Amino acid sequence: MIRLESVSKNFNGKPAVDNISFQANEKEMLVLLGTSGCGKTTTLKMINRLVESDSGEIFINEKNIRHQNIQELRMGIGFVMQNSGLFPHYSVRRNIAVVPELLKWNKKKIADRTLELLHKLHLPEDILERFPNELSGGQQQRVGIARALIANSPILLMDEPFGALDNITKADIHSEQFNFTKQTSVWNALQKLSSDRQNTESYDLLMKAFSDYRKLQIV
Structure with a gap:
């Protein structure tokens, strides 16, 4: 469970997030909707402490995240960033394996899970030895999802994860999403959506493949 209580964040004296409160329950998908600049991305980043809040409290499973070790906190959160957030000096293989290596997974387990996700995301196996600057925007985004x-x-934060994908690729991934949900045991997924009607309708189709979800309007 994720709970935000009266959380605010300012940048250069201007409010990015103003006194926001909400709760995402276990295995619930909460979708954040709002126009550009209303604080959706900042909200996601505060949940895993990429950005520290100025006031208010954030709890995960009733534990205040301010009192948690940052590395341990982040190892329990999958985060799909809007710009993929890949390490430029790491190969695709190393980028995907970062958290499993920290969790001390053995090499075979990492390799098997990596190949499974490549197939689901319609990425070729030979992409593993490439570097982010050798990939298209859509490929980078899919590697970030993997x-x-x-x-x-147990927690998945998603910041426009399908924004760089063409409609055909979105449809292909859409057909795999239900399996992703079952296999990743998603407890909470927060999804930043475009205010553009066509994009929002496309996201609605993708989200239906996960499970029922609840929308929260951010203003």
């Missing part, structure tokens, strides 16, 4: 899903983290 990295977030690989460790079966």
Whole structure:
């Protein structure tokens, strides 16, 4: 469970997130909706402490995240970033394996899970030895999704994970999403959506493949 209580964040004296409160329950998908600049990305980043809140409290499973070790906190959260967030000096293989290696998975388990996700995300196996700057935007985004899903983290944060994908690829991944949900044991997934109607409708189709979900309007 994720709970935010009166959380705020300012940048250069201007509010990015203003006194937001909400709760995402165990295995619930909560979808954040709002126009650009309303604080959706900042909210996601505060949950795993990529950005520290100025006021208010954030709890995960009733534990205040301010009192948790940052590395341990992040190892329990899969985060699909809007710009993929890949390490430029790591190969695709190493990017995907970052968290499993920290969790001391053996090499075979990492390799098997990596190949499973490549197939589900329609990525070729020879991509593993490439570097992020050798990939298209859509490929980078899919590698970022694989990295977030690989460790079966109980919490999944998603910041426009399908924004760089063409409609055909979105449809292909859409057909696999139900299996992703079952296999990754998603407890909470927060999804930042575009305010554009066409994109929002596309996301609605993708989200239906996960499970029922609840929308929260951010203003």
